[in-house]
Amino acid sequence: MTSLLITAEEQEEQLAHFMQRIEAEDKIEADDWMPEEYRQTLIKLISMHGMSEIMGALPEKEWVPKAPTLNRKLGIMAKVQDEMGHGQLLLRVTEDLLLPYGKNRGDLMQDLFNGDLKFHNVFHMETKTWADAGVIGWLVDGAAIITQTNMLKASYGPYARALQRICAEEVFHAQHGESIIMALAEGTNEQRAMVQESLNRWWEPLLMFFGPASKETTGSSKQDLTIKYKIRTKTNEEFRQLFFDKYIPRILSLGLTIPDPTLNYDAESNLWSYKQPDWNEFKKIIKNQGPRSQERLNLRRHSYEYNSWVREALSATVR
Amino acid sequence: MNSHENLMSPEYKEAIKDLLLQLADDDFMYSYRGSEWLGLAPHIEADIASSSISQDSMGHAAMYYKLLEDLGVGEANELAHCRVANERKNSILTERVNGEGYYMDTPQYDWAYAVVRSYFYTQAKKIKIDSLCESSYRPVAEAAVKVRMELYYHRLHWETWFKQLMNSTEVAKKKMNDAITLVMDDFGDVFSYGNQKQAIETNRLIGTEEELKENWKESITPVFLALQMTVPFIPEKPIKNGRNGEHTKDLDEALITLSEVYNLDPVAVW
Ligand SMILES: [Fe+2]
Numbered sequence A: 001m002t003s004l005l006i007t008a009e010e011q012e013e014q015l016a017h018f019m020q021r022i023e024a025e026d027k028i029e030a031d032d033w034m035p036e037e038y039r040q041t042l043i044k045l046i047s048m049h050g051m052s053e054i055m056g057a058l059p060e061k062e063w064v065p066k067a068p069t070l071n072r073k074l075g076i077m078a079k080v081q082d083e084m085g086h087g088q089l090l091l092r093v094t095e096d097l098l099l100p101y102g103k104n105r106g107d108l109m110q111d112l113f114n115g116d117l118k119f120h121n122v123f124h125m126e127t128k129t130w131a132d133a134g135v136i137g138w139l140v141d142g143a144a145i146i147t148q149t150n151m152l153k154a155s156y157g158p159y160a161r162a163l164q165r166i167c168a169e170e171v172f173h174a175q176h177g178e179s180i181i182m183a184l185a186e187g188t189n190e191q192r193a194m195v196q197e198s199l200n201r202w203w204e205p206l207l208m209f210f211g212p213a214s215k216e217t218t219g220s221s222k223q224d225l226t227i228k229y230k231i232r233t234k235t236n237e238e239f240r241q242l243f244f245d246k247y248i249p250r251i252l253s254l255g256l257t258i259p260d261p262t263l264n265y266d267a268e269s270n271l272w273s274y275k276q277p278d279w280n281e282f283k284k285i286i287k288n289q290g291p292r293s294q295e296r297l298n299l300r301r302h303s304y305e306y307n308s309w310v311r312e313a314l315s316a317t318v319r
Numbered sequence B: 001m002n003s004h005e006n007l008m009s010p011e012y013k014e015a016i017k018d019l020l021l022q023l024a025d026d027d028f029m030y031s032y033r034g035s036e037w038l039g040l041a042p043h044i045e046a047d048i049a050s051s052s053i054s055q056d057s058m059g060h061a062a063m064y065y066k067l068l069e070d071l072g073v074g075e076a077n078e079l080a081h082c083r084v085a086n087e088r089k090n091s092i093l094t095e096r097v098n099g100e101g102y103y104m105d106t107p108q109y110d111w112a113y114a115v116v117r118s119y120f121y122t123q124a125k126k127i128k129i130d131s132l133c134e135s136s137y138r139p140v141a142e143a144a145v146k147v148r149m150e151l152y153y154h155r156l157h158w159e160t161w162f163k164q165l166m167n168s169t170e171v172a173k174k175k176m177n178d179a180i181t182l183v184m185d186d187f188g189d190v191f192s193y194g195n196q197k198q199a200i201e202t203n204r205l206i207g208t209e210e211e212l213k214e215n216w217k218e219s220i221t222p223v224f225l226a227l228q229m230t231v232p233f234i235p236e237k238p239i240k241n242g243r244n245g246e247h248t249k250d251l252d253e254a255l256i257t258l259s260e261v262y263n264l265d266p267v268a269v270w
């Protein structure tokens, strides 16, 4: 009875050793021992990231058949395909973490459908014009690059490695989006108006993308845990400030207006002050009560169920 | 203007123009239908693979439209987005919807139909491309060599899907057989050159309709024999011949969607 049970003392030692590895910036691998809290934090983070890639394909996909030139059709198709590829890569990483619970990808899909697994706020939004395809590529992917490059050195090896590939591709996505926006911004009055209108609609969702500054806003936040375990190093607010630093000058240089008259840069603190987005709306969105949440989930659920015969057929073939 | 164009008789030029439009419009519509599937395939891996094939096919269409542009027929994007239905030369098979419903709502797309259409179409495309590699029109022969490399994987991919689903559950077999019927009903103009048949064939732009049909049947026979199925029959006379600009309402609807943004301002830079 001595060898099988781990004493409280040994348990503490195990945890201390694990935290030493984290502090030493050692990479944790899928088969390594890890505290439950670490595993849960990773599952929550990576499954949400993965599902967001997959759900994120839907708003952009709306514009693939409508893309206005052969090159744009090729570009946006390639981008949507990449996003599905990111989703696949990340769900695999999640599946390894789920092994001890006997859960798999099918369970993750069910979690998505019943609302236990969330996806990023931006992908709950409606798309209305071709400019949205540009804004998503340029600014949504741009925002994602900021948060994701911060995790390139994440303590969990498989996630860090997946992010290497993802971030490399995200750079192309941002260029693809920027190119769409540049063409519109340098185009006719109608085209310029189209970009401005799109930016006006996406500004708040973009600010929300980084999450609230503190958990008091929404009642919960995983930022403290992800920093404790060296999955990321910066806070939500630091990310948002980085986004402002990088994109505000670019947006203005295209002759566009940022839909926040209070926006102001304080040279002393090196910080931007800005109008807070409606965090109550954010809370609704992440509860799948955003403008397009139910339609997108429904589309995903419906196509998943409508095609279930194919998955059944395939498992019968490989038997 | 290249030396080819200088030497071309008006008849030759008409024939090559028509053939290029058929090839371009086929891949354009095939890719368009594939792009409606994005994000909705039965599993993520299938989504990624078929999306990659749709992209390649759009690339092939763009290449053919560019050859037409080089011939002075019109600007590539304009050819792709502006032409009305009765100027389009794609086969009926490539314009058919994926199933019930609009892609922006909650469509009921049929994966069995996607697999059968893709497999049969890709196999037909391979037969054409092999023949085009020997075309008397050098630019199209050179383009065909490039297409052939990518097509190898497309064909393999869809053949694998076809065999897997035909070898599985009763539900799958039933759906696949229904899809085969639908696809073959529309197969009558796939190998047709329409009104330009004689000019296209005598100028050796590509093999004859009869020859290519035979090659297609021969090429799929081993797969069908292995599955203990009879090789499907290609209808003698198509009900509508897309090569002559005859089309279904499916194409009209697709054209509205695919040119929606372009038509906001056809002379603007997008
Ligand atoms: Fe991505």
Ligand SMILES: [Fe+2]
Pocket (backbone or CB within 6 Å): A083, A141, A169, A170, A173
């Ligand atoms: Fe991306």
